[in-house]
Amino acid sequence: MSESRTEVSSLGEFGLIQHLTRNIELQNASSIVGVGDDAAIIDHFGKQTVITTDLLIEGIHFDLMYTPLKHLGYKSVVVNISDIYAMNATPTQITVSIGFSNRFSVEAISEFYEGIYAACEKYGVDLIGGDTSSSQKGFVISVTAIGEVTPGKYVRRNTAQKGDLICCSGDLGAAYVGLLFLEREKQIYLEHPQVQPDLEGESYVIGRLLKPEARKDIIEFLETQNIVPTAMMDVSDGLSSEILHICEQSQLGCVLYEEKLPIAEEMRKAAFKFEIDPTACALSGGEDYELLFTMSQSDYEKIVLNEQISVIGYMTDAADGLKINTKGGQTHSITAQGWNAFKK
Numbered sequence: 001m002s003e004s005r006t007e008v009s010s011l012g013e014f015g016l017i018q019h020l021t022r023n024i025e026l027q028n029a030s031s032i033v034g035v036g037d038d039a040a041i042i043d044h045f046g047k048q049t050v051i052t053t054d055l056l057i058e059g060i061h062f063d064l065m066y067t068p069l070k071h072l073g074y075k076s077v078v079v080n081i082s083d084i085y086a087m088n089a090t091p092t093q094i095t096v097s098i099g100f101s102n103r104f105s106v107e108a109i110s111e112f113y114e115g116i117y118a119a120c121e122k123y124g125v126d127l128i129g130g131d132t133s134s135s136q137k138g139f140v141i142s143v144t145a146i147g148e149v150t151p152g153k154y155v156r157r158n159t160a161q162k163g164d165l166i167c168c169s170g171d172l173g174a175a176y177v178g179l180l181f182l183e184r185e186k187q188i189y190l191e192h193p194q195v196q197p198d199l200e201g202e203s204y205v206i207g208r209l210l211k212p213e214a215r216k217d218i219i220e221f222l223e224t225q226n227i228v229p230t231a232m233m234d235v236s237d238g239l240s241s242e243i244l245h246i247c248e249q250s251q252l253g254c255v256l257y258e259e260k261l262p263i264a265e266e267m268r269k270a271a272f273k274f275e276i277d278p279t280a281c282a283l284s285g286g287e288d289y290e291l292l293f294t295m296s297q298s299d300y301e302k303i304v305l306n307e308q309i310s311v312i313g314y315m316t317d318a319a320d321g322l323k324i325n326t327k328g329g330q331t332h333s334i335t336a337q338g339w340n341a342f343k344k
Helices: 012-021 069-085 106-123 174-191 203-210 216-224 239-250 265-273 278-284 297-303 338-342
Strands: 031-033 048-057 090-100 126-134 139-149 165-169 231-235 252-257 290-295 309-317 322-325 331-333
Touching: 012 106, 012 126, 031 126, 048 069, 069 090, 069 106, 069 139, 069 216, 069 231, 090 106, 106 126, 165 297, 174 203, 174 265, 174 278, 203 265, 231 239, 239 252, 239 278, 239 290, 239 322, 265 278, 290 297, 297 309
Parallel strands: 090 126, 252 322
Antiparallel strands: 048 139, 090 139, 165 290, 165 309, 231 290, 252 309, 322 331
């Protein structure tokens, strides 16, 4: 970041918005009117429109002591478009509104927007509007994502069927362990500012927290294989919490297998440094933004070759409850610990 500091007040609100949006090029035909008018106009040409919104608040959802602003901008987009993919839809537009105090300069806000534009470019999404406001303290971010889906192809949480396979993309729990490292180093820094952070070898788990990716590739793969999941959601609060939502809303139970849970070797080693169980991190950690979905057993042959998809269990009768079979051959009930499991 450059040494010079431009106060936001020197540009004013419209000047700031012009400064931040001066180079936008629309990528989607559905974006008819973007930034610069009273409102944006989109036309999805006969497709159904999917909308999701998220609020991110400093000190609750992110900590600027260890979150670079560019990463924060990127993540703000990703966590929203992940919800669009979770509906089996394609994200096309976003709006971004921010509130910030006078401790943020024009350069700082520009850095945040650099991350937003990087995510927009990567996922082929247009920034079509938003708002900026002053905030009494801290940084507040609201992102709305808009997507499109062929009528009847969207996937909800309440439509899983008994006997369906439960599948998960990528790997689980790494973002939570990344958070543990960053929180540990923050505490050390607060007590001993002269001590350099020690994050050697932990780039994978820290990257999973600070720069998550949405699973566009999985949605594209499912489409090429002509697979429509029977139910789907993204893993933001933790696997156990999300599978509970699918079971409750589909009025079914499930069986998961501990040895089938996708755990990266980097996460396993990192968890052991904190003397915590990698399985607990995979079940209860949050912010992985992987896709959890159910599908018919008849589609199993189509996904078996995709290394990015793990079959981790199957759906059962509601009366059978939610169970996990451990490596040791025991059966436990799954609770919705989710992110809250780690609240002090």
